[in-house]
Amino acid sequence: MLRFAAMPPTSPTVLIDQDELSARIVALAQEIRHDLPAGQVHLICVLKGAFLFLGDLIRNMEGHVTIDFMACSSYGAGTSSSGEVRLSKDLDVGIEGRDVIIVEDIVDTGLTLHYLQEILQARGPRSLRTACLLSKPSRRKIDVKVDYIGFTIEDKFVVGYGLDYSEQYRNLPYIGVLD
């Protein structure tokens, strides 16, 4: 059974506010549609962290859009990576011949994304791209291609707008830093 940690006492400091998030996500949605002007775009949300990003992204995309969900974990309950990626929920439908976008909350070491790209590429999509809201390039352990990046940030542990610390803070409408 999942256990939820007690809410730590500090309030996160705002790093990216709601207005900055919305403006950037509108631009990303337009950029994706510009690159895939015709046909259906199939977005794969990596749970749980990317769920709000996916919601805002698709509300700003025109044309035909379908979604699916995957879950994997590389983190325990804290802020340091175990280095091991595990798939805990697979897609509901196949992606063969589709134009697929992986929608991730944050690319840190790159291990999770690398794993996802490998297993999804093997399923024969027509195209496979990745959109991540946040990227921490200084933390990379593996070189992964990210086609759309919302914001590049420093090596700080961030929460809010879907991202958690021990399952807390996902509900914050902004990206914050725990001091």
Ligand code: IMP
């Ligand atoms: P990676 O495999 O090291 O790139 O880690 C990717 C996953 O770790 C992300 O999808 C997040 O779920 C989590 N993660 C990495 N950095 C942070 C952070 O600063 N805040 C919250 N979650 C993070």
Ligand code: MG
């Ligand atoms: Mg994630």
